[in-house]
Amino acid sequence: MKIYVLTDLEGVAGVARWDQTGCDTPGYPTAVRLLTAEVTACVAGIHDASPGAEIWVWDAHGPGGIDPERFPRGAKLLNNGPVPKTGFLDASFDALFLLGQHAMASTRDGNLAHSYSSKNIESIHINGLEVGEFGCRAAFAGELGVPTLFVSGDDKVAAEARALVPDIVAAEVKTGLGPQVALHMAPEDARTLIRAKAAEAVRRIPRVSPCRPIPQMAGQTKRFRQVIRIWGRTDPGFLLRRGFRQDGTRSFWIEADRLVDLYI
Numbered sequence: 001m002k003i004y005v006l007t008d009l010e011g012v013a014g015v016a017r018w019d020q021t022g023c024d025t026p027g028y029p030t031a032v033r034l035l036t037a038e039v040t041a042c043v044a045g046i047h048d049a050s051p052g053a054e055i056w057v058w059d060a061h062g063p064g065g066i067d068p069e070r071f072p073r074g075a076k077l078l079n080n081g082p083v084p085k086t087g088f089l090d091a092s093f094d095a096l097f098l099l100g101q102h103a104m105a106s107t108r109d110g111n112l113a114h115s116y117s118s119k120n121i122e123s124i125h126i127n128g129l130e131v132g133e134f135g136c137r138a139a140f141a142g143e144l145g146v147p148t149l150f151v152s153g154d155d156k157v158a159a160e161a162r163a164l165v166p167d168i169v170a171a172e173v174k175t176g177l178g179p180q181v182a183l184h185m186a187p188e189d190a191r192t193l194i195r196a197k198a199a200e201a202v203r204r205i206p207r208v209s210p211c212r213p214i215p216q217m218a219g220q221t222k223r224f225r226q227v228i229r230i231w232g233r234t235d236p237g238f239l240l241r242r243g244f245r246q247d248g249t250r251s252f253w254i255e256a257d258r259l260v261d262l263y264i
Helices: 028-049 133-144 155-164 187-207
Strands: 002-007 054-059 076-078 095-101 121-126 148-154 169-178 181-184 224-230 251-256
Touching: 002 028, 028 054, 028 095, 028 148, 028 187, 095 133, 095 155, 095 187, 121 133, 133 148, 133 155, 148 155, 148 187, 155 169, 169 187
Parallel strands: 002 054, 002 095, 054 076, 095 148, 148 169
Antiparallel strands: 121 224, 169 181, 224 251
């Protein structure tokens, strides 16, 4: 058994404000401790169901969110840094887990909801379907033949995940009440839930097929068309340098045969 765990910081119980998410913000050290403890719970749950599992954990939050000194034994850490956007996820993995995830940008009452960049991106559509970070990652995993089976975060990302991947196991560790407010489980209760749900997800692996939530385009030369809409004061250079073309004032698009060639 080989499991890939992609982590983020905004979906952790006890994390609710932007001043907890950047390395130079006052609440960041506490947020890092909370995420690292949730990682420990997730790893324990995987090993409850599959004691010999090989577990990769990617510290995928922008400036990082895992304390290496507190990282759990029995797993391997892919450190935050110049990692390719695939995160080295490939077809050798049996499942993708997303820990500490948040809902897509503009989700009503989504706690710390955004899509990759809270400052720059208003929305992302692929083949007409609006997706956030969860959708992009689940779709990429599906293209590889890897099922996405677990997500933790607020109730809004859980609903988003279930709409795309009906078989997913969700650990709802908080209820989103607004962009910077949530009703949180006690951290220890959240870790207990994550451990139990991670074990449940592992046990489902033999019965779940990879999910490909992105609808295919018919009669087009490329398989995927991505449209990104940016906020009004955003410099579009970060998209133009990636080959996007401008369509209107704030919309940019690109087409490709592989999801990995899009902005994911």
